[in-house]
Amino acid sequence: MKVVELLERRRRNWQELERSCDQLQASPRVPKLPPPAMSRFAALYRAACADLALAHAYQLPQNTVLYLHRLVGRAHNQLYRSRRFEFQKWSQMLLHDVPKQVFNDRCVQLMFVLFWGLFILSAWLSYSKTAWPDFAEQMMGEQTINQLEEMYKNPIGDSGRGGDENAQMWGYYIQNNAGIGLRCFAWGLLVIPGLLTTMFNAVFLGSAFGYMARPEVYGTAPNYGPGGHFFHFVTAHGPFELTAICLSAGAGLRLGLAWMMPGPFTRLASLQKAGKAMMPVILAAVLMFVIAAVIEGFLSPSPLPYEVKAGVAVISSALLTFYFVVLGFPRRLAV
Amino acid sequence: MPSRQQPIDSIIQVVTPENIAFEYRLAGPFRRLPALLIDYTIMFLVQIVLSIGFSMIFGWVSPGLVGGLLAISWFIMSWFYAGLFETFCNGQTPGKMVCSLRVLTDHGQPINGLQAVLRNILSAADLLLGVVGLSVMTMNRRYQRLGDLVAGTIVVVEDRQWLTGVAKLDDPRSIQLAAYLPPNFVVSRPMARALATYVERRRFFSLPRRREVAKHLAEPLLERFGLPSDTSYDLLLCALYYRTFIADRSQDERLLAEAQAAANPFAGFGQAMPGQYPQPPYQPQPLPQQQLAGAGQFGQGPT
Numbered sequence: 215m216k217v218v219e220l221l222e223r224r225r226r227n228w229q230e231l232e233r234s235c236d237q238l239q240a241s242p243r244v245p246k247l248p249p250p251a252m253s254r255f256a257a258l259y260r261a262a263c264a265d266l267a268l269a270h271a272y273q274l275p276q277n278t279v280l281y282l283h284r285l286v287g288r289a290h291n292q293l294y295r296s297r298r299f300e301f302q303k304w305s306q307m308l309l310h311d312v313p314k315q316v317f318n319d320r321c322v323q324l325m326f327v328l329f330w331g332l333f334i335l336s337a338w339l340s341y342s343k344t345a346w347p348d349f350a351e352q353m354m355g356e357q358t359i360n361q362l363e364e365m366y367k368n369p370i371g372d373s374g375r376g377g378d379e380n381a382q383m384w385g386y387y388i389q390n391n392a393g394i395g396l397r398c399f400a401w402g403l404l405v406i407p408g409l410l411t412t413m414f415n416a417v418f419l420g421s422a423f424g425y426m427a428r429p430e431v432y433g434t435a436p437n438y439g440p441g442g443h444f445f446h447f448v449t450a451h452g453p454f455e456l457t458a459i460c461l462s463a464g465a466g467l468r469l470g471l472a473w474m475m476p477g478p479f480t481r482l483a484s485l486q487k488a489g490k491a492m493m494p495v496i497l498a499a500v501l502m503f504v505i506a507a508v509i510e511g512f513l514s515p516s517p518l519p520y521e522v523k524a525g526v527a528v529i530s531s532a533l534l535t536f537y538f539v540v541l542g543f544p545r546r547l548a549v
Numbered sequence: 550m551p552s553r554q555q556p557i558d559s560i561i562q563v564v565t566p567e568n569i570a571f572e573y574r575l576a577g578p579f580r581r582l583p584a585l586l587i588d589y590t591i592m593f594l595v596q597i598v599l600s601i602g603f604s605m606i607f608g609w610v611s612p613g614l615v616g617g618l619l620a621i622s623w624f625i626m627s628w629f630y631a632g633l634f635e636t637f638c639n640g641q642t643p644g645k646m647v648c649s650l651r652v653l654t655d656h657g658q659p660i661n662g663l664q665a666v667l668r669n670i671l672s673a674a675d676l677l678l679g680v681v682g683l684s685v686m687t688m689n690r691r692y693q694r695l696g697d698l699v700a701g702t703i704v705v706v707e708d709r710q711w712l713t714g715v716a717k718l719d720d721p722r723s724i725q726l727a728a729y730l731p732p733n734f735v736v737s738r739p740m741a742r743a744l745a746t747y748v749e750r751r752r753f754f755s756l757p758r759r760r761e762v763a764k765h766l767a768e769p770l771l772e773r774f775g776l777p778s779d780t781s782y783d784l785l786l787c788a789l790y791y792r793t794f795i796a797d798r799s800q801d802e803r804l805l806a807e808a809q810a811a812a813n814p815f816a817g818f819g820q821a822m823p824g825q826y827p828q829p830p831y832q833p834q835p836l837p838q839q840q841l842a843g844a845g846q847f848g849q850g851p852t
Contacts, residue, residue, distance in 0.1 A: 217794040218715050228712060263569040273738065275715060275745035275794065284710040286571045290563075291651055291659070291707060296639045299662035378613035385617025389624035396628055400673035403695055407677060469699065482698060489671075489699035493663045496670065511617075 220272055224265060228282075231258040231289055238292040259289040309541060312498045315491055317542030321471060322464030322495075325412065329460050332416035333423070340424030350425040353417055362422060363431070366440035366447065369517075384511025391455060392503035395462035399496050402466015405474065412463040419456075423448075450514045450523040453530045454506035462499040465492040561691065561703070563657030573657060573705040576650050577692050578683055581704060587644030592626045632666035640665075651707045655691075664700040671696035715794050716748045723787035727796060731774055736793045740766075748790040751783065759783045 234255045237247060247255065265272075266282040274282075316322050340350035350359065394415065402408030425431060425441075432441035472488035473481045513526060559575040599622050603615045634642040640652040640660055652668070654660055675682025675694045682694035691703050718724065736744065743766065751759055760782055767782035776785070 221715060225712065232709070260567060263565065263567045263571075266571055267569050270738065273741045273745075273793065275749060276742060277745075277749050278712065281710045281712050283572045284708065286565075286569065287563075287573055287705075288707055288709065290565055290571070290657075291639065291653070294566075294659050296636055296659040296665070297661040298636060378611040380613070381611060381618075382613035382616035382620075385620030385624075389620040392624060393628070396670055397673055400671050401677060403671060403674045403699065404677065404681065407674075485699050486701045489667055489701075490663075493667050497666075 217273060217275070221274075221278065227258055227261055228265075228285060231255070231262055232285060234258065235285075235288045235292050239288075255289075256293060259286070259293055262286050262289060307494045308498055308501075312494050313538050313542030314544070315495055315542075316461065316464075316538055318544070319464065319468060321468040322461060325464035325467055326460045328409075329412060329416045329456075329463065332413055333420035333456075336417045336420030337424035337427070340421035341427050342424075343428075350421045353421040354425070359425065362426070362444070363440045366426075366443040369438070369443055369446075380511050380515060383515070384507055387507035387510050388504055391458075391507060392500050395458055395499050395503055396496070398459065398463040399466040399469075399492075399499070402463060403469045405467070405470035408463060408466040408470060412459070415459060446520055446523065447514050449520070450526040450530075451506045451510035453527055453534055454502045454509065457534055458499045458502035458506060461502070462496055465495045465499065468492050559692070561657070561705075563653075565657075573653075573707075575692050576648075576704040576706045578686050580648060580706060581650065581692075584642070584644035584648040584650055587647055588631060588642050591643055592630055596623060596626065628670060629666065630669075631672070632662075632669040635660065635665035635669070636662040645704075649706060649708045650704050652702050652704055655701045655703060657703075657705075660700075660702055664702055668696035668700035668702050671699055716745075716751075716790070718748075718787050718791055718795075720784065720787065723784050724791055724796075726780070726784055726788035727792045729774075729776065730788060730792055734774070736789060741793050744786060744790045744793060747786055751787075756783075 234247065234251065238255075262282060263286055266279070266286050269279045269282060336349070336353065339346045340353065354362075394411075398408055398411050398415075400408075401411055422444075426444040427441060432438065432445075438446070469485065469488050469492060472484045476484035479487065509526065509530075513523065559577060560572050561575060562570050562572055564570045596619070600615070600619055603618050604612075607614045607618070631642050635645075635652050638646075641650070645651065652660055652665065654664070672682070672694070675685070675696055682696075685695050685698070686692050689698070691697075693703060697703060747762065747766075751762075754762065763782035763786050767780075767785045770785060770789075771778055771780055771782075
C-alpha cells in the first residue's frame with residue numbers, strides 16, 4: 215500500500231480524534247462526552263499512537279509525522295488529566311505529616327531560633343535606654359513610632375471600632391500577613407532575600423514590642439499608655455501569627471538549603487524533594503495565618519478584659535505545642 | 550538504521566503509557582510572557598467586577614465587610630489564581646489557554662494540585678527584581694523557571710497543525726520520468742525522508758535555489774540511473790518522490806520478481822534479500838502491534 219492510500223484511510227480517524235479533542239477542550243472542567251464517544255476517543259488515540267510509532271516504517275512524510283506528534287500530544291493531554299486536590303488526604307497530611315516534618319526539621323528550628331533571637335535582642339535593645347540609646351528610633355523611624363503611639367492612644371474597645379471595621383481589618387490581615395509569610399517562603403528559595411525579610415520582620419516587631427514595653431510608654435493602671443493598649447491588642451493573636459511566620463520562613467530556608475547542600479542527591483532532585491515535603495508545611499502556615507487573622511480581626515480589638523485575651527494566647531500556645539511536640543514526636547522513640 | 554542525532558531544538562520526547570514516544574515543543578519566555586500578562590489583566594478585571602458586586606450586595610449592610618472580602622479575594626487571586634486554574638483546568642490558566650500552553654510534569658504527565666500551587670507560589674521568587682526567573686530559564690534546557698524546577702514541571706506548546714498529506718506534483722513530466730527510473734532501485738528511509746522534506750518545501754524556493762538544493766542528491770543518482778546529465782535535478786527528485794509515496798507499484802514488483810525468478814530459477818524466497826524483494830505472502834504470526842494498526846498489509850511495500 216502506498217502512502218497516499220494510507221493517509222486517505224487514516225485521515226478520517228485522525229480528523230475524528232481532532233474533533234473529539236476540540237469538544238473536550240471546550241469544556242475544560244468536566245469533560246462532557248457520552249460514554250461511547252469517550253471510549254471511541256481512547257481507541258482513536260491508541261490508533262493514532264500506533265500510527266505515530268509506525269510512521270517510520272510507513273515512510274510517512276515529515277509534515278505528517280509532525281502533525282501526528284501534535285495530534286497525539288493534544289489527545290494525550292485530554293485523556294490524562296490533572297489530578298485534583300485529594301481532600302480526604304488533607305487531614306492525614308495536616309495532622310500527621312506536617313508536625314513530624316517540622317519536629318525534625320533543622321531549618322525550621324534554625325529559623326525559629328533566628329527569629330526569636332533577633333526579636334528578643336532587638337526588644338531588649340529598644341527597651342533599654344543605656345545599651346543602644348536610640349535603637350528603636352533608628353530601626354523604626356520617628357514617624358512609625360508616632361503612628362504606633364497614635365494608633366494605640368485609646369484603650370482597646372473604646373476606639374469606636376465596630377464589627378464593620380473589624381471585618382475589613384480581618385480581610386486586610388489575611389491578605390497582608392499571609393502574603394508576608396508566603397513571600398518569606400518563596401524568597402527563601404533564593405536564601406538571601408528570604409533571610410533578610412525574616413530578619414527585618416523580627417527586628418521590626420522586636421523593637422516595636424521593646425519600645426512599647428518602656429515604662430513611660432506602657433503607663434500604669436488604671437490609665438495605661440499606648441504601650442499597655444498595644445499589649446492588650448497583640449496578646450491574643452501573637453502565638454499563631456509569629457509561629458506561622460517562623461514556619462514559613464523555615465520552610466523557605468529548607469528550599470534554599472536544598473539546592474545549596476544537596477547531600478547525596480543532585481541539586482535538582484534535592485530541590486524537588488524539599489518542595490514536595492514543604493508544600494504541606496506552607497499550607498499549614500497559611501491556615502495558621504487565617505486563624506490568627508480571625509482572632510486579630512474580631513477578638514483582639516474587642517473590649518473584653520485582658521485576662522480573656524491572655525487566656526486565648528495561653529490556649530493557642532498550648533494547642534501549638536501539642537500540635538508540634540505531641541503530634542510531631544517520633545513515634546518509634548516514644549514506644 | 551542510522552543513529553538519530555538530537556536536533557538542537559526546544560523539543561522534548563515524552564513516552565506515554567501506551568509506550569509511544571512523541572514530541573512536545575517547549576514554551577520559551579516570549580511565549581509565556583503574553584500568557585502571564587493576560588492572566589494579570591483577567592485578575593485585575595475580576596477584582597474590579599468583584600468590588601462592584603460586593604458593594605452592591607453588602608454595601609448597604611457594611612462597607613467594611615466589602616473591604617475585607619476584597620482584600621481576601623485579592624489575596625486568593627494573587628497567590629492561588631494560577632494554581633487553582635492549573636489544577637482544575639488540566640494545567641491551563643485562561644492566559645495559557647489563549648496562548649495554547651499547558652503545564653505538565655517533567656515526564657509529560659498531567660500535574661497534580663500541590664505541584665500547581667507550589668509552582669505558582671514560588672513565582673514570587675521568580676518575579677523578584679524581574680530577572681530571576683528569566684535568567685534561570687536561560688540556564689536550563691527546558692525553559693524552567695524556579696517554580697518549575699522545584700515542582701518538577703514544564704510548560705509546553707500545544708498548538709494544532711494542519712494535516713497536509715502528500716505534496717501535489719504540479720509538473721506532469723515528473724510522473725513520466727518516474728517510469729524511466731530503474732524498478733529495482735530501493736529508496737532508503739533516510740532518503741525517503743529527505744525527498745519528502747524537499748518536495749514539501751520546494752514550492753517556497755526559486756528555480757535556481759531548487760536546482761542548487763536538489764543537485765547534491767540528484768547528480769549521483771542521474772549517473773547511477775544512466776539518465777542524460779541535463780535532466781532537471783528538481784524533476785528527478787519529484788519523480789522519485791512520486792514513485793516512493795504515490796505511485797502504485799505492485800505491478801512493477803510482480804514483474805520484477807518474475808524477471809528475477811526467470812534469471813535465477815534457483816533463487817527462492819528464502820535467499821531473497823529482505824527489503825529488496827516482496828516478502829512471501831504467507832506470514833506465520835503477525836505481531837499484535839501489526840494487527841492493531843493493520844500493518845500486515847504494508848509489509849509488502851519496499852520496506
